[in-house]
Amino acid sequence: MPQGLSGTLGDVGEFAVVAALASRFPQASGVIVGPGDDAAVVAVDGGEAVISLDMLVQGRHFRLDWSSATDIGHKAAAENLSDINAMGGRATTLLVGVGAPPELDVAWALELADGLAAEAAKVGASVVGGDLTRADAITIAMTALGVCEHGVVRRSGAHAGDVVALAGRQGWADAGFAVLARGFRSPRVVVDAHRQPQPPYEAGPEAARLGATAMIDVSDGLLQDLGHVAAASGVAIDVDSARFDVPEPLQAVGAALGIDPKKFLLTGGDDYGLVATFPAGAALPDSWRVIGAVLEDGEQGTVTVDGAVYDEPAGHQHFR
């Protein structure tokens, strides 16, 4: 609650500020899912729409020396489309706002647009409008709108006994970031994963059809994002690290940089895979790999690895 919340954004941290902000916003009856999930769901003209907004800032979410304008367009759209995917939805519509300095080349802006359009085309979404304004740092705001044809999957429905399963890549973009941060440009496959994530856009609606009880996209780190599911659902989750195959490129990056590659898997963000809970015994296709379970007991809101608290930061938090 906002009462007693004092200090700067840096003091208080992203998640507490977001919770305080959300508490200021009364929700009308047409709001089906309000603040606090990957996207909101609202009544529209007799139906329902799922909608989300993301903001990306030069130097925080992307670097012009690491990524082309096309890459940044792909990544911005992917992050936003992934929010719809994480609700079990299919995005139909994107809007984009761009703040940029007047010195920016028009060619760069057009390449950004091409990247956005190409990523949107992967799900059949159209970029229908937006805004262009002057700003010192390149800033991209995106809104995705879509529909949940197979029902909405929230963060809050996980039950004790459910299995936890992952779809899509995990750890690749973080390995790419580690490589780029040390001034390298290879292995190319992980650098490319950082530049243009490959979210599993089929998997969100599929999870809804398969009866997923909760879902989130892995944007900030697997353990941290699973923590949001655990907190929203009031459950404890354990991840079984033996269930992960460590992909060869992650092994190579780990060996070259002296990093345990499981760190990429457990705490890496920016691949925009999905992690979901399903009732025990659900028949899951190959697109979903079981990586853990919702515990019958355990402290609500916690995520453990192989039964123990994980010792490192579980993911990325802004302002911290």
Added chain:
Amino acid sequence: MPQGLSGTLGDVGEFAVVAALASRFPQASGVIVGPGDDAAVVAVDGGEAVISLDMLVQGRHFRLDWSSATDIGHKAAAENLSDINAMGGRATTLLVGVGAPPELDVAWALELADGLAAEAAKVGASVVGGDLTRADAITIAMTALGVCEHGVVRRSGAHAGDVVALAGRQGWADAGFAVLARGFRSPRVVVDAHRQPQPPYEAGPEAARLGATAMIDVSDGLLQDLGHVAAASGVAIDVDSARFDVPEPLQAVGAALGIDPKKFLLTGGDDYGLVATFPAGAALPDSWRVIGAVLEDGEQGTVTVDGAVYDEPAGHQHFR
């Protein structure tokens, strides 16, 4: 078209860049109104939704020494809600993205949220989510989603012989800006109009009911925004300056600062009034004042004042 468009954003200017960007975005069949209007209209779950995104940047769209956080919240929401109004729609939903430095007081962010929520409440809209991220300058991105219960009014439907009518205040916020820019704080009524615009939220759906043929909100300047209607509709428009009553506060500011107050009326932005065209003979209620006409001849895309080209910049354009 993007071919041949070279140089920087500053060289090319906002409107040409926006047109080039829009040409990069293919539109799927579910897009009813794509880029180039106040908002887009898309098919959603059996119905239709109207949607728009705006971005506001500290130092460009607001100044912390001129406006409180609450003021900025009101203004950001008003600008965005106005886009829906300008399509004849009613907004139901807002999303907000905030980029801010870690040194920002949480109290400031909460007051911003209160301003957003209060403005949204004027139309019964809910703030359902958003994003919070780190940025050097405070940056606000907003998306409004709504419905057009009485049909969609675009920029492109004006016909020769239509009357041009205005709803809501015009010139007040610009007079307030002129006062603030010279270091004054009064007349309070125009300063308040700059800080918290009062868009005529009833007038948009009303215009749709009344059979408006085209509509736009006055965000950048009356003549410039009418120019968008003239261009989209392929018509010429003449504004009859004798139709304007110059409100007393604008006369006072004009006299004090040595500015012809008609300049506020003709080129001022940020009041978020609506200007629409209606078939000649339409019975308009008092909320709409006839201020001009769509000409039977005249150069397509032009707006004249009392039959002559207006000699000053018609409004605000980013990057110029």
